[in-house]
Amino acid sequence: MTDVPPTAVPPTDRLLDVRNLTVTYATGAAAVRGVDLSVAAGQKLGVAGESGCGKSTLALALLRLLPAGTKVTGEILLDGEDVLTMKWGRVRAVRWAGASIVFQGAMHSLNAVHRIGDQIAEPIVLHKKATPAGAKKRARELLEHVGLPGARADAYPHELSGGQRQRVMIAMALACDPRLIVADEPTTALDVMIQAQILRLIEQLVTDQDLGLIMISHDLAVLSDTCDRLAVMYAGRVVEEGPAQEVYERAQHPYGKALSAAFPRVGDLSSRFAPRGLPGDPPDPAALPSGCTFHPRCAVALDTCATEDQVLRVAGAERRAACVHVGAPGRPEPAAEGA
Ligand SMILES: Nc1ncnc2c1ncn2[C@@H]1O[C@H](COP(=O)(O)OP(=O)(O)OP(=O)(O)O)[C@@H](O)[C@H]1O
Numbered sequence: 001m002t003d004v005p006p007t008a009v010p011p012t013d014r015l016l017d018v019r020n021l022t023v024t025y026a027t028g029a030a031a032v033r034g035v036d037l038s039v040a041a042g043q044k045l046g047v048a049g050e051s052g053c054g055k056s057t058l059a060l061a062l063l064r065l066l067p068a069g070t071k072v073t074g075e076i077l078l079d080g081e082d083v084l085t086m087k088w089g090r091v092r093a094v095r096w097a098g099a100s101i102v103f104q105g106a107m108h109s110l111n112a113v114h115r116i117g118d119q120i121a122e123p124i125v126l127h128k129k130a131t132p133a134g135a136k137k138r139a140r141e142l143l144e145h146v147g148l149p150g151a152r153a154d155a156y157p158h159e160l161s162g163g164q165r166q167r168v169m170i171a172m173a174l175a176c177d178p179r180l181i182v183a184d185e186p187t188t189a190l191d192v193m194i195q196a197q198i199l200r201l202i203e204q205l206v207t208d209q210d211l212g213l214i215m216i217s218h219d220l221a222v223l224s225d226t227c228d229r230l231a232v233m234y235a236g237r238v239v240e241e242g243p244a245q246e247v248y249e250r251a252q253h254p255y256g257k258a259l260s261a262a263f264p265r266v267g268d269l270s271s272r273f274a275p276r277g278l279p280g281d282p283p284d285p286a287a288l289p290s291g292c293t294f295h296p297r298c299a300v301a302l303d304t305c306a307t308e309d310q311v312l313r314v315a316g317a318e319r320r321a322a323c324v325h326v327g328a329p330g331r332p333e334p335a336a337e338g339a
Contacts, residue, residue, distance in 0.1 A: 013040045015212040017077040026069035029285040031057040033236040039212040046223030049233035055216045096176035104185035110157040117153025142171040163194035180212040221263040224248035235293035242319035252321040
């Protein structure tokens with residue numbers, strides 16, 4: 001929800017344009033509330049937030065992967081076509097050729113009893129109408145493209161390391177030449193060295209193939225290194241958005257500040273010795289606090305924050321934030337310590 005339109009991507013350039021997206025699970029949990037996002041070809045958008053803030057729900061909604069009974073409203077325009085109103089046949093095609101998703105935990109996403117080459121080839125046969133032999137050849141090429149020998153096509157998932165499996169997941173996501181990749185915590189289970197390699201691989205592919213990227217993580221430092229822009233989510237809403245380095249280094253929302261402080265950059269030894277955590281947890285989306293949903297955890301909350309909701313407003317060049325302290329002349333900047 002916003003009182004100003006997103007400024008980062010001109011409407012004509014938007015590969016993905018999400019407008020006022022709201023997702024409510026059958027349990028009554030309002031996991032995503034009025035989210036506006038846009039991504040252009042070649043652009044990398046990071047979506048940050050603690051566990052439970054609605055990041056995965058957002059990712060699943062983009063490809064209509066949410067459980068039956070979930071209420072989804074708003075618009076998800078992919079190349080101008082609304083994913084939410086598409087017929088199922090079209091959704092299935094779009095899931096591979098329009099946008100594809102890389103999940104965390106590749107071992108669980110791959111089928112343990114099939115060779116990885118066959119798993120990559122399957123959607124190529126189904127959606128690109130390739131012959132089985134042609135699809136297998138393409139699968140080997142894709143493996144090489146993500147830095148694995150083509151001969152690994154004959155391996156089973158358990159024969160690969162965690163990093164190799166995540167490369168396979170990326171090859172699979174690229175199988176039908178999508179325009180947009182959604183990567184949900186793609187490196188969470190990997191050690192720091194392998195994590196860096198996978199992130200560089202994703203960056204390289206996005207640049208080479210002019211893809212749009214949405215990368216989801218709780219780690220603002222990782223996102224700010226990889227992405228052009230950042231959207232910080234709290235309790236189902238985007239509460240801060242802007243150029244990645246700016247948001248990471250000079251967050252304006254107290255939650256953005258707290259998240260940056262909690263995830264110091266690798267190599268920033270001074271702050272790594274004393275990372276500042278944010279006390280408390282995000283609220284239950286089925287029982288949200290009144291007013292600004294962050295107010296119970298916010299060190300700079302005013303009395304009015306308990307009753308007055310906040311929407312995104314202009315917070316500098318190509319920046320928006322949803323805080324009473326932002327863009328209000330005469331009011332103090334949120335304290336550097338955040339919450
Ligand atoms: N299938 C579901 N039914 C009901 N509630 C759900 C369902 N899936 C998620 N939720 C709730 O929606 C909220 C947002 O969850 P979501 O997984 O989107 O957050 P997240 O930011 O991606 O967290 P994580 O990083 O832990 O996945 C949470 O409170 C979660 O408990």
